[in-house]
Amino acid sequence: MANEIRVRMAPSPTGYAHIGSARTALFNWLFARHEGGKFILRIEDTDKERSKKEYEEDLLEGFKWMGMDWDEFYRQSDRMPIYSKYIQKLLDEDRAFWCHHSEEELEKERQEQLEKKAIPRHVCEYKNQKSKIKNQNEERGIIRLVVDENSDRKIKFHDLIRGEIEFEERLLGDFSIAKDIETPLYNFAAVIDDYEMEISHVIRGEEHIANTPRQILVQEALGFEMPAYAHLPLLLGSDKSKLSKRNGAVSLNEYKKMGYLPEALANFICLLGFTMPDGREIVAMEELINVFDLLKVHKSGAVFDMKKLDWMNGEYIKRLNDEELAEKIVQIQTQFPILNSQFSKEELIKVMPLARERMKKLSDISEFGYFFKEPEYDRGLLVWKNKSFEEIKNSLFLVAEIVREKGTEEKGALGQELDSLGVKLGDRGLAYWPFRVALSGLKTSPDPVDIAEILGKEKTLERVKRAMKLL
RNA sequence: GGCGCCAUCGUCUAGCCUGGUCCAGGACGCAGGGUUUUCAUCCCUGUAACACGGGUUCAAAUCCCGUUGGCGCUACCA
16 A cells, blocks of 8 residues: 555646646556556645636536546545644644734845845744734734745755756745645645545646755654655746647647547647657547656647647547448537537548548537538639630539439449540530539638549539539 | 756757767648649648857866756745
């Protein structure tokens, strides 16, 4: 039991699930599964003002969508009595004290320190009068941990990814651990939870490195053992700053809406921080679990490149068969409509062979609306190179005759006839282009013979006639 | 400002620990070409990087020191 690997993802429900938290969760999960340990999900909702149930559900849904499962689940808000017990203990032992400075006073002190270029810390005079004030809880204040401002000790810890990291204890000051007996602050609650849940490895984002010495001090005050630490590199926006709503950290839901496959997204995110030993890039989660190694996680931040995500998503789409791809499109259509026209799954399946290799995202199916609805287009589009309307009309007329005679079922036969028509007209494009535009209404689309096969003889003929009328 | 983390093509990275096989390899992107009625797919070619300066060494992307730069933290948020 003592040696069991236990890791935790501790998201705060103060916003929608986004790429950054998904990556942290994924690495925790990967490590736990690789080691045969436990993955614990803990919702850090002590900030009552900002935490929302709605966000929590989004987080849970997002993680599940990405394929993660968890072995244990907690909410900090359900554990308040536990924190109170420890806060009281620290207070009783004079390891912590009530600070009665107002926020204005603290803010003023901070400003002065900044101006004087002094150490930005709060060394509180109340810690020396603690016995006098101890019982006046009704007086407005905050609870701080006693930290030796004259210490010459360095607080050290070993980071699995970065090696030894150290901070000077005296620079910390008497930092806050709780607003009151009932309300713990992050650096305190996190330590208590990690201890109580017997977390063996704390794997989190690099932005938490600076919090670590404070948490170690709390551990020491309470006599807890230090867990192993691993700080993941940051995920960056294209401006190289931490990925946030402003530079593109859209919520997981947005990616779902855009038609990214969870497998592709998860695969891509994992590559932003970890490289397969053999260098492969398209890898299933199961394989990643097998070879995952925290020690090989990268140190420097990685820019989230949407273009490469698109490529990878396209690769995943290409690996799906007609039935599977159609099913995924139908699913997303019911939640976030991506196609204006009505269609049945059977019709969709027939379109898949043509659409698949042209799609990067599921929502790209919207470019194939002409399979389900007559296209609208300008008649000028029907014109191939510098040919006249008469020539185009004639070409269409001959194409219609071929379709009437050969039907659309046998692509080979239809294609052959079109080829010889091309020879007859002295220009293959003259045979193909108007036909293709008549069917799709677009200047770029699949081969008209392929479109005709899916549309069927009747609809194909209708569209060719309609085009001729336009000319 | 203080403290900390990081530093190879535009981007993701391999190589660095155990110096020579690296005038630095792969992927995305981009450019050009081939196939082709257009597009996509596919194939081929090209593009482009060891942040800088010192050292150590016969030899440095790799080891050491310094500089610069980027980012993070610096809350009665997490």
